[in-house]
Amino acid sequence: MIVVFKEQTPKNEIEKFEAKMKELGVELHESQGSKYFILGLVGDTSNIDPSRIQSNRNVEKLVFVQEPYKKANRMFKPEDTVIDVEGRKIGKGFFNVIAGPCSVETEEQVVGIAKSVKKSGASFLRGGAFKPRTSPYSFQGLGEKGLEFLITAKKETGLPIVSELMSPQQVEKYADKIDIVQIGARNMQNFDLLKVVGQINKPILLKRGMSATIEDLLMAAEYIMSRGNDNIILCERGIRSFQKVTRNVLDLSAIPVIKKKSHLPVIVDPSHASGLWWLVEPMAKAAVAAGADGVMVEVHNDPDNALCDGQQSIKPQRFDNLMNILKKYIEIENRQLS
Amino acid sequence: MIVVFKEQTPKNEIEKFEAKMKELGVELHESQGSKYFILGLVGDTSNIDPSRIQSNRNVEKLVFVQEPYKKANRMFKPEDTVIDVEGRKIGKGFFNVIAGPCSVETEEQVVGIAKSVKKSGASFLRGGAFKPRTSPYSFQGLGEKGLEFLITAKKETGLPIVSELMSPQQVEKYADKIDIVQIGARNMQNFDLLKVVGQINKPILLKRGMSATIEDLLMAAEYIMSRGNDNIILCERGIRSFQKVTRNVLDLSAIPVIKKKSHLPVIVDPSHASGLWWLVEPMAKAAVAAGADGVMVEVHNDPDNALCDGQQSIKPQRFDNLMNILKKYIEIENRQLS
Amino acid sequence: MIVVFKEQTPKNEIEKFEAKMKELGVELHESQGSKYFILGLVGDTSNIDPSRIQSNRNVEKLVFVQEPYKKANRMFKPEDTVIDVEGRKIGKGFFNVIAGPCSVETEEQVVGIAKSVKKSGASFLRGGAFKPRTSPYSFQGLGEKGLEFLITAKKETGLPIVSELMSPQQVEKYADKIDIVQIGARNMQNFDLLKVVGQINKPILLKRGMSATIEDLLMAAEYIMSRGNDNIILCERGIRSFQKVTRNVLDLSAIPVIKKKSHLPVIVDPSHASGLWWLVEPMAKAAVAAGADGVMVEVHNDPDNALCDGQQSIKPQRFDNLMNILKKYIEIENRQLS
Amino acid sequence: MIVVFKEQTPKNEIEKFEAKMKELGVELHESQGSKYFILGLVGDTSNIDPSRIQSNRNVEKLVFVQEPYKKANRMFKPEDTVIDVEGRKIGKGFFNVIAGPCSVETEEQVVGIAKSVKKSGASFLRGGAFKPRTSPYSFQGLGEKGLEFLITAKKETGLPIVSELMSPQQVEKYADKIDIVQIGARNMQNFDLLKVVGQINKPILLKRGMSATIEDLLMAAEYIMSRGNDNIILCERGIRSFQKVTRNVLDLSAIPVIKKKSHLPVIVDPSHASGLWWLVEPMAKAAVAAGADGVMVEVHNDPDNALCDGQQSIKPQRFDNLMNILKKYIEIENRQLS
Numbered sequence A, B, C, D: 001m002i003v004v005f006k007e008q009t010p011k012n013e014i015e016k017f018e019a020k021m022k023e024l025g026v027e028l029h030e031s032q033g034s035k036y037f038i039l040g041l042v043g044d045t046s047n048i049d050p051s052r053i054q055s056n057r058n059v060e061k062l063v064f065v066q067e068p069y070k071k072a073n074r075m076f077k078p079e080d081t082v083i084d085v086e087g088r089k090i091g092k093g094f095f096n097v098i099a100g101p102c103s104v105e106t107e108e109q110v111v112g113i114a115k116s117v118k119k120s121g122a123s124f125l126r127g128g129a130f131k132p133r134t135s136p137y138s139f140q141g142l143g144e145k146g147l148e149f150l151i152t153a154k155k156e157t158g159l160p161i162v163s164e165l166m167s168p169q170q171v172e173k174y175a176d177k178i179d180i181v182q183i184g185a186r187n188m189q190n191f192d193l194l195k196v197v198g199q200i201n202k203p204i205l206l207k208r209g210m211s212a213t214i215e216d217l218l219m220a221a222e223y224i225m226s227r228g229n230d231n232i233i234l235c236e237r238g239i240r241s242f243q244k245v246t247r248n249v250l251d252l253s254a255i256p257v258i259k260k261k262s263h264l265p266v267i268v269d270p271s272h273a274s275g276l277w278w279l280v281e282p283m284a285k286a287a288v289a290a291g292a293d294g295v296m297v298e299v300h301n302d303p304d305n306a307l308c309d310g311q312q313s314i315k316p317q318r319f320d321n322l323m324n325i326l327k328k329y330i331e332i333e334n335r336q337l338s
Helices: A011-023 A050-054 A107-120 A144-157 A168-177 A191-197 A214-226 A254-261 A270-274 A277-289 A316-332 B011-023 B050-054 B107-120 B144-157 B168-177 B191-197 B214-226 B254-261 B270-274 B277-290 B316-332 C011-023 C050-054 C107-120 C144-157 C168-177 C191-197 C214-226 C254-261 C270-274 C277-289 C316-332 D011-023 D050-054 D107-120 D144-157 D168-177 D191-197 D214-226 D254-261 D270-274 D277-289 D316-332
Strands: A002-005 A027-032 A037-042 A059-063 A083-085 A088-090 A094-100 A124-126 A161-164 A180-183 A204-207 A232-236 A266-268 A294-298 B002-005 B027-032 B037-042 B059-063 B083-085 B088-090 B094-100 B124-126 B161-164 B180-183 B204-207 B232-236 B266-268 B294-298 C002-005 C027-032 C037-042 C059-063 C083-085 C088-090 C094-100 C124-126 C161-164 C180-183 C204-207 C232-236 C266-268 C294-298 D002-005 D027-032 D037-042 D059-063 D083-085 D088-090 D094-100 D124-126 D161-164 D180-183 D204-207 D232-236 D266-268 D294-298
Touching: A002 D002, A011 A027, A011 A037, A027 D027, A027 D037, A037 D027, A050 A059, A059 D059, A088 A094, A094 A107, A094 A316, A107 A124, A107 A144, A107 A316, A124 A144, A144 A161, A144 A168, A168 A191, A168 B168, A180 A191, A191 A214, A204 A214, A214 A232, A214 A254, A232 A254, A254 A266, A254 C277, A266 A277, A270 A277, A270 A294, A277 A294, A277 A316, A277 C254, A277 C277, A294 A316, A316 C316, B011 B027, B011 B037, B027 C027, B027 C037, B037 C027, B050 B059, B059 C059, B088 B094, B094 B107, B094 B316, B107 B124, B107 B144, B107 B316, B124 B144, B144 B161, B144 B168, B168 B191, B180 B191, B191 B214, B204 B214, B214 B232, B214 B254, B232 B254, B254 B266, B254 B277, B254 D277, B266 B277, B270 B277, B270 B294, B277 B294, B277 B316, B277 D254, B277 D277, B294 B316, B316 D316, C011 C027, C011 C037, C050 C059, C088 C094, C094 C107, C094 C316, C107 C124, C107 C144, C107 C316, C124 C144, C144 C161, C144 C168, C168 C191, C168 D168, C180 C191, C191 C214, C204 C214, C214 C232, C214 C254, C232 C254, C254 C266, C266 C277, C270 C277, C270 C294, C277 C294, C277 C316, C294 C316, D011 D027, D011 D037, D050 D059, D088 D094, D094 D107, D094 D316, D107 D124, D107 D144, D107 D316, D124 D144, D144 D161, D144 D168, D168 D191, D180 D191, D191 D214, D204 D214, D214 D232, D214 D254, D232 D254, D254 D266, D266 D277, D270 D277, D270 D294, D277 D294, D277 D316, D294 D316
Parallel strands: A094 A124, A094 A294, A124 A161, A161 A180, A180 A204, A204 A232, A232 A266, A266 A294, B094 B124, B094 B294, B124 B161, B161 B180, B180 B204, B204 B232, B232 B266, B266 B294, C094 C124, C094 C294, C124 C161, C161 C180, C180 C204, C204 C232, C232 C266, C266 C294, D094 D124, D094 D294, D124 D161, D161 D180, D180 D204, D204 D232, D232 D266, D266 D294
Antiparallel strands: A002 A037, A002 A059, A027 A037, A083 A088, B002 B037, B002 B059, B027 B037, B083 B088, C002 C037, C002 C059, C027 C037, C083 C088, D002 D037, D002 D059, D027 D037, D083 D088
């Protein structure tokens, strides 16, 4: 960390600050500029809460040299994390396609879609049982029954299940029924939920919040990892902007940026990012090209009558076409379909 | 609602759609444009989930005429909501100042600050016991003990307590100890939490999420109200933008906009919005001028050594000055200090 | 257009409004909702200035059914625009790579880079002679001399030149020396400049402004087209957001969205979007995958010592690698390298 | 400036860099961190183009200690700038209200409005003769004739004129007819225009661009000042965000932030910021409270039929009420109405 002091900071104030820092075990490097006094904090700064430096009225600026996350940081673990879910590998050269309906509606629906996407090449089945809906008057998901239908679909297809859980209680009660627990964008900084999923033995699919910086996302991952669960898959799903046509703006540059800063796998959700079914294909292809480790796509047998997000869902036939195109991209990128 | 169909939508598709809508009990008004067929849905459209219309592949556009919230909507309850907390009134001409430290650190600290801000004219004491921190390595609050210290401070000053709860379990366990339960910006769309606080008998201070539109905020309030709790205070605390100097951009126009659309009281948190103590005073004054029903200000006896957010906290003496200035504004605005 | 009137708008006010609209030659369709009166304006609404409807105090909402641009609108010209520049075709199945230094520094530099990028497969040479720099103290470009060096490079390689002009005077004086006139992001709504380039006989490369919606971009194109110049290439180059790692957020979904709404070719500038050289390759690939008609890449022989934007420039050798990878993507996408 | 080098940067690369910096006349302070080598550049760094440091592939991070603007910087000119326009003072304790129609329509209209706003207490007349409109099909202003009408209004009322000019040619031709030349938000980084108004002897009203940071705004002011014109009034008029109700988000915290960083006066345009007439009053009051040196308000005698921006214009009677309220705020703030 680099601390820039305000002009005319009294010498004794700087000394007081320096003494405090020395206690925390860091080495100090002083620089006197023409206007400012600058202090470099060298060593393990990870235990210094930045807000406690910024609160000092003499501090003009605090500059981070190292990122504030440790376990998620590639600097401290250079090799890619590979997550194994029932033999399917995620990360480092493997490419996964997670497909399924926004929300589970009936057993017949989800089993049918599961069979279909499996045939096309999907490696995981997604389906919402507990749905975070903007309106309290919208369909909130089938809940536990939805999970049962997903389990039936898994039995019939072998596809492991990705499904969202929204509260600590749900995690305690239902995490065992799911293969990858999804934490939704709106819950990315639901810290109590992060702490709880940090203590379970299931991979976590952590979606980027709508206004989360990449650092925010990696700090959310750090919350989970700091509790002992290292199996995290990050998911870019679009960020809020002034743009009006698409629901969010898919930030594909986040993929190479995250890959540089972290060893965790990153996938892309083109369905939620755009909110429009006809953008799923170009954005899924672009995600592969940008280096994603997978995509998560909403597939529905009858989007016109879907209980949720029909406008961003594609039909099984279109998904099959998409898979055929994606395979070419995956090949060029030297990835292996999981 | 107004539904615009794509050019060349087959007539039978429109008829199918119309039949579905008639079943939902709305009246239909047809308009044939030069390029588009337009259908007006007239009557009670509140039970029609918009995503189920947008998912229809023939629909080009869906336009809302009425807002999607009902209980929070001024159209259906024109008079201002006034919330009474131990005799202090919030909303409709009353102005409240909620003050206190970001996080409770010691009994001595919080009692001292409480006495001081009470003397200056604050009507509520704020203090964090459970803290949503971006880093898992930062101070997470004193928890239950923090609440005990707040209760002591209330006993000594009579100031009712505003404090954040972060999970359904915390609400069940601790809501009784608090006078106004705060839902933080990061939890504004933690729907499971909203549902739980919708069932308790305590006023809720609902902070706007960093990337929440005003409609999102009012829909979050609707979640709570739809479960039976109508005592909601909305709080503008800044939204994310490209701006770099302040942590967020305080959106003061949200106040008159919310007042127009809803009957709920709205307060402003200038401390979190800017993240800088020297912006608290001008932004608090501007909040009164923009029509806010109150402000929430972080006050700390020793910001340089605060365990959290010291850089945005002001000292008791500065708070006292602020109150003296605010009183003049409150008077011009014909508000009454609660 | 659909006009929604406020509740309780007096009947005679609506009649006055209707009379005015009839004069403008549109047909009227009335709908009486439970709360609102709705008027559909049917026919050629393109000459109705929307702000003159919104200014009516009785109007609650104005909804556009048709887009406000005409000449740029695919609805009125369904087939793709193809632009021919000295035999090189842009748009509709052709893929162009525009490469060169951010700013022209010396004849030797620009000729050297031109030869190199031509060999690798670029179809146009880019180079800044007039530079829009954020600071008045930064290098502002070589001006006229820079153009001369570009012309020399063209003579030696045959590559047509893309270069930015920043004012009406520069267009009058220098447009003849350039093959494609670039309008920079900061000038996207410099309407006087747009009008002037609308009257010249050169293709225009119009960059999207940092906070421009897609409609704003197409309206800027419409400015040029309304003056008679239909040869416009649109360029996505990133939009402003709260994100901090990259300079802007590349909005790749803009490509399929623009392709749907307009017949104009769209290219992508991954260098300016990210501001970081190591993001150029993944974002260029993603641009092809998303359907772009070309990319514009900054190439510099010695980025470490470039007079401008060295941190986002790649070296000729890296550009050569990039071209080899892009060719595979271009092939999959059934595009033809121009 | 503080330069952080990448891990494992070869020693000779750092030495090369240091030699280059020494040539530029700055002193060097070295710090070896546990992972990074850090170099402090001390002295006059204002002539070092940051992009030339960032382009160095060994540089991990460049941190600015001083702001990149000089003439606009309060550090180098601590006292407030006061601008005198025909005896009316702007800045440092003086408060100015600039009022008038969005665009000049007829002589009668503008003279009538001028008389009315003068009576209510406005100190300047605003009116657009050259209008930057998003659509080429919208009314573009009366041009020169509009300026003549403004001059007539000035003759009849004594109110000096504020009007926008949009190109270097317009400045050359018309600046003499205007008292304060407005540079619009869309032209804030039209650098050729900034250079030209830097050479005239008229105060400049510089509006903040829709996606401009405060640093961007002050750098635009620096462009003008670097050419010799120090009389600049900055204007906050809202920034782009995801918010949908208002056209832009008025960033009132920009006022105290700019006041801290610069000595230039700052005013607020509540009409353009919100785009809604009923938000003008609360936002104008909030602007005074936040410390603005003035407000610019659109006033129209017949907003329903205004040729431009009627929905954000208020009528003379409402303006009169607004002035009466603002006067109370101005008094509390110890400002003097100019």
